[in-house]
Amino acid sequence: MDITFIDETKDLSENHVKEVENLLQFAAGFLKISEETEMSVTFMDNSGIQVINRDYRGKDAPTDVISFALEEEGEDELPIIFEDEADLFPRNLGDIMISTERASEQAEEYGHSFERELGFLAVHGFLHLNGYDHMEADDEKEMFGLQKEILDAYGLER
Numbered sequence: 001m002d003i004t005f006i007d008e009t010k011d012l013s014e015n016h017v018k019e020v021e022n023l024l025q026f027a028a029g030f031l032k033i034s035e036e037t038e039m040s041v042t043f044m045d046n047s048g049i050q051v052i053n054r055d056y057r058g059k060d061a062p063t064d065v066i067s068f069a070l071e072e073e074g075e076d077e078l079p080i081i082f083e084d085e086a087d088l089f090p091r092n093l094g095d096i097m098i099s100t101e102r103a104s105e106q107a108e109e110y111g112h113s114f115e116r117e118l119g120f121l122a123v124h125g126f127l128h129l130n131g132y133d134h135m136e137a138d139d140e141k142e143m144f145g146l147q148k149e150i151l152d153a154y155g156l157e158r
Contacts, residue, residue, distance in 0.1 A: 067128035096125035
């Protein structure tokens with residue numbers, strides 16, 4: 001899978017970025033996602049993600065992770081991928097934005113490492129890009145169960 005990383009914070013180490021890439025590649029293999037698939041991950045601070053959260057979700061507060069799935073159709077939207085052209089272009093899952101500032105705050109709050117929290121948020125966003133959600137109790141159980149299964153199998157347990 002081809003993953004583009006953008007670090008708007010300029011504070012994240014190369015090791016952190018590489019670890020997130022390794023984890024997302026593992027998750028892609030776990031879900032049997034084609035190697036021809038593309039996506040992006042942007043690391044930002046709380047003020048940056050607050051703007052995204054306000055403009056796209058109507059919530060004027062920082063959050064930890066936001067996903068924009070390209071294959072998800074909103075009401076009255078046309079599909080971005082047309083079936084007769086699907087073989088011409090790589091599949092693009094979409095974009096994940098992660099607040100590293102919020103990840104650090106939550107790691108301290110939950111009593112685990114920054115690396116664990118960053119990995120958790122990356123997998124959480126990745127599952128959203130692949131159609132998983134947690135709006136209903138059954139969906140939440142499925143998504144959070146799969147999230148835990150991936151993180152545990154990778155070795156990034158709490």
